[in-house]
């Protein structure tokens with residue numbers, strides 16, 4: 001048995017298309033989608049259409065990510081409170097470009113899924129942790145402890161956007177990385193192929209090359225670059241470098257608000273963060289490669 005596993009597409013339909021092109025050559029028996037289908041990149045409807053095609057063309061397991069939870073929660077609370085700008089603009093853009101049907105589907109998704117295939121060992125799917133979508137489960141527990149706590153010999157997850165593999169006592173923990181917003185120091189779209197042979201699962205993390213420039217042009221023409229402020233700029237710089245500018249921006253702004261007071265919606269703080277991190281200029285200036293630490 002062979003499966004493809006994709007996580008954290010984040011509306012990057014161009015990256016998803018590149019992965020699907022490779023996956024369709026592989027004769028996989030099923031596809032697993034591990035959440036964070038949308039938000040951050042332009043035209044979420046295009047990603048939702050590809051997700052519908054995946055579900056039609058393959059046996060498919062889908063679970064919920066934290067971004068889907070934000071959107072579901074926003075609808076539940078009456079869809080008010082978000083406005084354009086660095087803090088909420090990108091999420092609001094995504095929300096406005098989804099249909100009620102998309103949100104209903106997100107609401108139907110489980111947080112984790114126990115899969116028992118007929119021709120292979122069972123496995124467990126989740127986004128960031130087994131009982132909740134976030135934070136990353138390795139934040140609180142060691143990988144060996146996590147594996148000891150589950151029945152299945154394989155646990156597949158995403159959320160951190162950083163591929164990771166750990167094996168212990170015949171069990172395997174695999175983070176498949178991110179299709180849409182890689183932050184592992186490279187710019188390809190990450191996904192995994194897992195093959196069951198000789199009585200165990202063999203993972204292979206792949207990286208599909210895609211046209212980042214096309215995604216950045218869509219940021220401009222869709223209006224998302226404008227509406228999402230410095231957050232959207234940080235995502236663009238992340239796509240260009242594989243470095244996590246968006247996480248660093250939100251951390252800096254949070255730190256300053258805790259220390260100096262003010263609001264996380266203050267655009268001046270976001271601009272200060274973008275300038276400090278080197279993701280402010282637009283048209284973008286490709287940042288130099290980071291020096292390798294020995």
Ligand SMILES: [Fe+2]
Nearest residue numbers: 008010036159
């Ligand atoms: Fe994500």
